[in-house]
Amino acid sequence: MLKSVIDIVETLAAGVRAPERPPASFEELSEVFGAIDDPLAAALEAALAEVRPGAAWAGEFGDLPSGEVWVVDALDGAVQLLQGLPQYCVTVTLVRDGEPELAVLHSPWLKETYAARRGEGATRNGIRVEPSRKTALDAAVAATSQPPFVVKQPGVAEAAGRSLTAVLSEVAAVRNLGPTSWQVADVGAGRLDLFWQYGRDATNLAGAALVAREAGAVVTTADGAPWTPSAGSFLAAAPALHAAAAKILRQAE
Template sequence: MLKSVIDLVETLATGVRAPEHPPASFAELAAAFGAIDDPLAAGLRAALTELRPGAAWAEEFDELPGGEVWVVDALDGAVQLLQGLPQYCLTVTLVRDGEPELAVLHSPRLGETYAAKRGEGARRNGKPVAPSRKTSLAAVVAATSQPPFVAKQPGVAEAAGRSLTAVLEEVAAVRNLGPTSWQVADVAAGRLDLFWQFGRDATNLAGAALVAREAGAVVTTADGAPWTPSAGSFLAAAPGLHAPAAKILRQAE
């Protein structure tokens, strides 16, 4: 089934196009987003329902029902796409009883696809990936982001600011390279050494967390506790970097 999901995501992504000009107001942004996202999400829903007729559907959630659920973000990084930037991707995750079973992330502009199935490892364009071999924070290129509409989650923006200040003092560089899910997948492949975020962001993180775990990265909350889709923070890091990164984030939180 994983190959079928990869094929349909890559096929549907070929129709994604940025608007000619970036939106000039929030109303224009919402309209431009809907014009791209709505048909794309509808196409994914139809194809995935045919592939797995008994699975439910979720585009945004904090808690999922039992059984199988397709968790889909047709445009992770939509803001970048609408600005004419290349950092966006499509994500599809099959969750069973709260645990991600398979995940596919596809970047149309990069022509790359991350895919993982529980217990079978993680791959990019069919080749196995593995996290960074670094053990020193001083050499780390870290990444971070914020959940959509972060102001709706009290205290999260403040925690993000404190953590950024703390991490900047310890690593070589901190970046925000676009879609949350893709940055986590890049930790899985060693392109980034670690990624952290405060706030609930289950739709963007569920599939990416599976990719990271299957590649061998350590995935927890920011303070090192087991991560679940309803958790209020997230950390994915190379094995040799997770403990010191979690220590910094605990102190900043």
């Protein structure tokens, strides 16, 4: 089934095109986004229904029914795409009873696909990936982001600011490299050493968390507790860096 999902995502994502120029207003942004996202989401839903006919569909992660549910973000990083930037990806996750079971993330720009199935490891373009071997934060390249419409989650922007100040003094660099899901997967592959975020953002994080975890990264909340899709914070890090990163974030709170 994983191969079928990879083929579907890669094929449908190939047709995504940025607008000729960035939208000039929020209304125009919404209109242009819908013109790109809606057909792609509909095509993904139709194709995935053939792969798993009994699975429900949830474009946004909320109160999910028991059983199998497809959680899809047709354009993670849509803001970049609408600005004519290449940092976006398509994410598809199969969730069973609240637990991610299968995930596929595809970047049309990079022509790369992360894929994972629970208990079977994680790959990029079919080759197994593993997290960074770094042991000290002073050499670490960290990344962070914010959930969509962050102002609708009280206190999250403030927590993001405090944590950024704290982490900046401890690592080699902090970046935001585009799609949340792709950055988390890059932690699993060792391209980034850690990623953290405050706020609920399960649609972007569920599949990526599976990729990172299956690759061997440690995935928790920011304070080191077990992460679930309803959690209010997120941390993925290389095994030797996780404890130190979680300590910094706890102190920043």
